[in-house]
Amino acid sequence: MPSSDIVIIGGAIIGASIAWFLREEGFSGTITLIERDPQFTQASTTLSAASIRQQFSIAENIRLSRFTLGLFRELKERFGADADISFREKGYLILAGAEGMPVLAANHAVQLAEGADIVLEEAAALQERFPWLSTEGIAGGAYGRSGEGWFDAHALLGLIRKGLKSRNVEIITGDVVAIGRTGNRVTGVTLADGRTIDAGILVNAAGPNGGKIAALAGLHLPVEPRKRTVFVFEAREQFEDMPLLVDTSGIWVRPEGSVYITGGAEDEAGEGAADPKDFDPDWPLFEEIVWPALATRVPAFEAIKPGRAWAGHYEYNTLDQNAVIGPHPEVANLLFANGFSGHGLQQAPAVGKALAELVVHGAYRSIDCSAFGYERIAENRPFRELNVI
Structure with a gap:
């Protein structure tokens, strides 16, 4: 029976980052990375909007993203002169009405304390900074002047996984269907094709499937897949200074080359776990919710041309929409890296x-x-x- 000192379930950005940094830290034992979707056609990593921000309400989340930002600054030193993830450092702009300003201000204080370059401005100042913006119903907003933006998720994942090939990490394709456990230790995994692998340490980095993987070990993890649709549209106006804009309605929009992408229309209060096989875009959301919100906030978007759309799943922590990181308190050789609720890609390296x-x-x-x-x-x-986008 094959064995590995560390078995990581999930080979996308989080699992790959764990394997990469294990070698960086000098771990010399065997590492096995298991991924069921080797082309990443349904991975949260590659179906996300691929953004990074420091505008969180919790200091620990800011620190995680700031670490990744530092990695972005050092890509060429770490991965070679050709390393490029097309990082567009254009910021986030999170808007608030009068009732939301106290929360935004409290978040801003946390961000400043962590060294984030965020400014909190009233509506008039925002209107002057971004003339294309309508401040109807807006009291103010928080704008990231640096250290925020978007990037190429495929490129980042490719750099890290390419780095694994020269670091003696075994990468296998498989679907974990059982986890062995003896008392307070997990002992290994069984794949759908019958293969078994003994494990000294098991890491759950299974993304939206993280809750099901934990259940295979007899443990509860409140993580489930939630579907999110991203819509692409064209507009006559090209706003080169547009950050990733988050409206009070929850709708977000940002430039993507010559087009724009947008989303955020899902009602978290009324939704449940997504069908793991459902990757069909929810087109009615665009006509009924997204477009009206866009036209209100950016008047030039009253006349736009809808394009394609895609849907992906992210790993939603139903307890608090925050990550679960580290060992189980009783099953100590099982480590969690789950439940990031939409900000896993930007925090994976950290x-x-x-x-x-x-x-x-x-x-x-x-x-x-x-x-x-x-x-x-x-x-x-x-x-x-509190700042979940």
Whole structure:
């Protein structure tokens, strides 16, 4: 029976980052990375809007994204002179009405304390900064002048996975259908084709499937897939200074080359887990919710030409929409990297670094992820992130 010192379930950006940083931290044992969708056609990584921000309400989330930002700044040093992920550092602009300003201001204070380059401005100042913006019903907004924007998720994933090939990481295609467990230790995994792999340490980085993977080990993890549709449209006006704009309605929009992409119309209060096979775009959302919101906030978007759309799943933590990172308190050789609820791509390198440090050195060093530990799941104690987009 084959065995591996560390088995990672999930080979997209989070699992790949963990494997990459394990080698960076000097881990010399065997590492096996298991991915059921090797072309990543349905992966949260490649179907996301691929953005990075520092506008969170929790300091720990800001630190995770700031670590990844630092990695972006060092891509060529780490991955070679040709490394490029097309990072567009154009910021986020999160708007608020009068009732939302106290929360936005409180978040802004946390962001400033963490060194984020975010300005909080009233509606008149925003109108002057962005003349294309309608401030109807807006009291103000928070704008990231640097350290925020969007990038090519495929390129980032490609760089990290290419780096694994020269670092003696075994990458296999398979679907985990069972997890062996003896007492308070997991012992290995079984794949759908019957293969089994013994594991010294097992890492759950299975994205939207993370809750089901945990259940295979007899553990509860409140993570499920939620479907999100991204719409593409053309407009006569090209706003080169447009950041990723988040309206008070929850609708977001940003430029993407010569077109725009938009989303955010799903009603979280009324939805449940997505059908794992459902990747069909929810077209009615565009006509009924997205377009009216766009036209109100950016008058030039009253006349646009809808294009294609795609849908993806992200791993939604139903307890508090925040990540679960680190070991299970009783099954200590099972590590979680789950439940990022829409901000996993931007935080994956940081989580990879943190878990690698935990495995190799026995403690977090660069980023303390203790606040994201499983203990709060067991205690039903939310650690809630307010800025979920």
